[in-house]
Amino acid sequence: MLYDYLKRGVAAGLVAGLAYGLFVALVANPLSQHVEAVGHEHAHEHGHAHEHSHAVSELTTTVVSVGSGVLWAIFLGGVFAIALYFLEPALPGRDAAKAYVLAGAGFLTVSATPWLVLPPAAPGAEHLYGVQTRQALYLALVVVGAIVAAASVLAYRRTAPRHPLAGVVAGAAPLLAIGIALPLLTPTTVTHSGLSADLVAAYQGIVVLSQAALWALLAGAFGRLHDWESATTDVTAERTRDHATRDDRVANP
Template sequence: MLYDYLRRGVQAGVIAGLAYGLFMAFVANPLSEYLHHAQHDHGHDHGHGHDHAHAVSETTTAIVSVGSGVLWAIFLGGVFAIALYFLEPALPGRGAGSAFVLAGAGFLTVSATPWLVLPPAAPGAEQLYTVELRLAVYVGLVALGALVSVAAIGSYGRVASRHRALGLVAATVPIVATTVVLSTVAPTIVSHPELAGELVSAYQAMAALSQAAIWAILAASVSWLERREATSTAGVVGPNDRRSTSS
């Protein structure tokens, strides 16, 4: 059973990784290059040799982006599948619903909560603290994000049995409260003195949306793979129906 989950998670990671790698190659990398040039508009022409080296560098960056995107998503897919195997009975929803709840919790834990204090750094960013301190802060924020996710899911479970809409409202309370508090008290850790605020906001929004898309694609792909296997094996209860078999 766990093997089936892990296999689907890795397969979903490949799907999400290819999508993310292509996004990096054709959207994120060109935007990063544009931001880099925006900081050096007064630069001088370095001739044909520089242009050729720059083209080679862009090609290498694109290849590395696709490869690293696939590997990162495969890792996330494996972790996601293992977490879904153990946590699925406690998650609200069934089938795809529980997968998307876990994906949302993963995004909130790994990305959204830490970014309230450590936002994605655009090219040319100035880091005001050491790598060790930023890493320690990130780990602490991941732990906080996990607690917020548990609180949100627990709040929904307690209230949704009486009214689903009120359950959704209850689930947003710990998320909104954490967002307000961290946004208010967090110090400035990353600054971009040479970039316009609009460009920085666009870059950070792109980073946030791309990570959210990875989690969404993982959940959708795992659910699709599970449904496909269930339809090809008549009479076998799918893994996402474990709760129904225990009742």
């Protein structure tokens, strides 16, 4: 059973990863290159002499970004499948909804909560903390995100049976609390000198939306694969019964 979940999760990760890789190649990388060019526009005095090497660098960056995005999605799909296998009974909603609930919890845990303190950094960003400090802080925020996600699900499950709307409010309360508290209690950790606020907001918005879409695609692909496997199993079982009936009629005319 776990193997079936894992196989389905890896396949869903591949589907989501290919879509995510296409997005990276067509949208995310060009935007990153534009942001980098804007940040260094005064330092390109010898740009014409390096056009060929710059083009090769862009191609290499695109290939590496797309490949790493696909591999990340496949890994994420495997972890997602294992988590769903063990946590499915505790998640609210029906079969398909459970996958989306877990995907939302995953996005909250590994992306949304850490970004409240360590927002996506555009090329050329200046960081308040060093690399090791940021890594330790990120891991701590992942733990916080997991706790908040669990609290949200638990609050909904306890309240929704009595009143569905109250369940939604109770489930949203921990999310709103962390969304308000963390930005207020923590300093600004990333600055973007030389970039307009609108450009930074656009870059960060693209990063957030792409990760949210990756999780949604993962859950959707997982659900569709589950439906397809169930339909295939039903058809196979029906054919087996038909063959058994024919054999019985032949043996006992």
